[in-house]
Amino acid sequence: MATENFKFDTLKVRAGYNPEDHNYSVAVPIYQTAAYDLGSPERAENLFLGNEEGFLYTRVNNPTVDVLEKRVAALDGAAGAIAVASGMAAIAYTILNIAEDGGRILSSAYIYGAASDSFKKIYPKFGIHFDLSRNFDNLQELEKEIKPDTKAIYVESISNPNGALVDIEALAELAHKYGIPLVVDNTFATPYLFNPIKYGADVVVYSGTKALNGHGNVIAGLVLESGKFHWDNGKFPQFQEKHYTQRDDKDNPRSFVEKFPDFPFTARIRLNYLNYLGAAIGPFDAYLLLLGIETLSERIQKQVSNTKKVIAYLEKNEHVEWIKYPSLETSPYYELSKKYFPLGTGSVFSFGFLGSIEKSKAFIQALKIFSYHANVGDARSLIINSPKTTHSELTPEEQNHADIEPNLIRISIGLEDPEDLINDLDQSFKQVFKK
Ligand SMILES: Cc1ncc(COP(=O)(O)O)c(C=O)c1O
Structure with a gap:
């Protein structure tokens, strides 16, 4: 379904799904399968090279999960989205994808406890250090905390549990002045109340476990990208490294920005982090999340x-x-x-x-x-x-x-x-x- 001209309430029940592609099923079917028949050796080769669209293995993609990703991307006005097994997995893959070779992240001190604790306990062991700042109300002061190796600014649009807000538009401007992305955890707000991308955010993360699902019966997460950030600006060499796995049909290795110019961030999470670290969401959970979003x-x-x-x-x-x-x-x-x-x-x-x-x-x-x-x-x-x-x-x-x-x-x-x-x-x- 082309999404451009529809409003939020239409998108939340229809975006990303064409019944004719799914035996005319009215509800999104649950594709409860680990893998997909490759059809022929030619098709298999094309699928593995990414030269043909299709599904290979549910750890990396799945038709039910695909509808969820497209639907939330439509609601947020995102260029790409990836669903994962939890909100914490969404945060982890986002942080690693940005700063896997080390560096700093400037985060608000007003964030979810487990996120804050993981920033303190887990990531420093991998060379990723966090500055947990209380200066998000005063961007002039905050600017002084941006260091040469700061790789991103991280904030919750409505903070847990204190309900602190941030001037997202001004914060995005500040991040972009230093060539770094603004990451917004939009869990409490949901795309119904707030659209971070509209105000300049580059990456949006969700715990789908919360209001997106709304029924307390799923653990899920999502990462979305605006498609506008220049991951090839020199600060993020991992997006410019050429990989044989991303080669073109003449066997020339390509980088993620070359192969996926519209959504390199989520493509890289899918093919590196989801593929190799494996926190995949199950199709039934994706289905429950889709059902919840219908009444968001x-x-x-x-x-x-x-x-x-x-x-x-x-x-x-x-x-x-x-x-x-x-x-x-x-x-x-x-x-x-x-x-x-x-x-x-x-x-x-x-x-x-x-x-x-x-x-x-x-x-x-x-x-x-x-x-x-x-x-x-x-x-x-x-x-x-x-x-x-x-x-x-x-x-x-x-x-x-x-x-x-x-x-x-x-x-x-x-x-x-x-x-x-x-x-x-x-x-x-x-x-x-x-x-
Ligand atoms: C703002 C926020 N982000 C992320 C998470 C983590 O999500 P999950 O529990 O789905 O891993 C939570 C969980 O409470 C949260 O409140």
């Missing part, structure tokens, strides 16, 4: 509306010290939210529990509707004490650096009736603070 707008609209109602209740509650949600007028990110998030800033927010840590645990325990677990973006409302769970990898000093206060409670609002959610919070507060 409707879910997010209702979740944003529910979130505002629950926050309005919490704002008046004497046991709530503060609320962090970027589109609140009291938020330091309110102006940015108006510019970048006209449809709302999602369904995740955090609040400071005014009371002892013991009481906050009792509060979580006394809830009847909210589920206590580590996901977000689910159809069900979820609650979690992030400092002791999703961000527990961080030391107290690191939590302080990431502005994660000890009394922080993170909430992800689902699709239930908002009145029931408010009543549930209310009965729990009353139970914990009863005289």
Whole structure:
């Protein structure tokens, strides 16, 4: 399906899929197969050389996964996309693809705990070092942190768990001034609320596990590219190395930018990292993710509306010290939210529990509707004490650096009736603070 002229809600149910290519099946079929018949030795040779389009082996590509990749690429206005087994795999392959020969990445300190911990623990052993900065609110200061070997800037469009926003357009300009890409984790926002590529981002990563899927039944990740970044600008020699595996029909080795000029970044992840490190998404999981995406707008609209109602209740509650949600007028990110998030800033927010840590645990325990677990973006409302769970990898000093206060409670609002959610919070507060 040509995608250019269709709007978001049409693309989310149709992009990337032609029924006539799949026995006229209306729903995207699940191709539950490890490999594909090669047909003939000639076809096999062409497929392996990449001179003919087709499927070889599900670790590298699969028709169900292919629809998912094309669909999300259409929603994000991306030139290329690759789906992988988890959000963490998407981040890992992105970092390695950019800085596999060492260097630095300038990342916001306000990011998902496991990402932050992996930046500290895993990558330095491979010569990739991270500067976790709190200067993303002040780009003049941030610029001073760009070093000669900085290879990328990394940020979450709505940060986990604090809901920090960044001026993505200005940040992209800053990155490009130094010939480096801007990588945006757009998990909390989803392409329905925000399109990082439109504002200059070069690479977008998703945990598909969250609101994209929306039903809490899949672990998945995606990497997308704008197709505009010049990977052959001299800072990323790996994109200019010539490989025999990417040879042309006269056996001349080619580089990734030569063979895949429109989407070298995701092509290189597919043929190097997915192929050789192997975190492939299964076709059934890709199918579940596609199913979730069909109702993305409707879910997010209702979740944003529910979130505002629950926050309005919490704002008046004497046991709530503060609320962090970027589109609140009291938020330091309110102006940015108006510019970048006209449809709302999602369904995740955090609040400071005014009371002892013991009481906050009792509060979580006394809830009847909210589920206590580590996901977000689910159809069900979820609650979690992030400092002791999703961000527990961080030391107290690191939590302080990431502005994660000890009394922080993170909430992800689902699709239930908002009145029931408010009543549930209310009965729990009353139970914990009863005289
Ligand atoms: C913002 C963000 N990015 C990435 C991830 C990792 O995703 P996954 O759990 O699918 O590996 C998470 C998980 O919570 C997240 O919140």
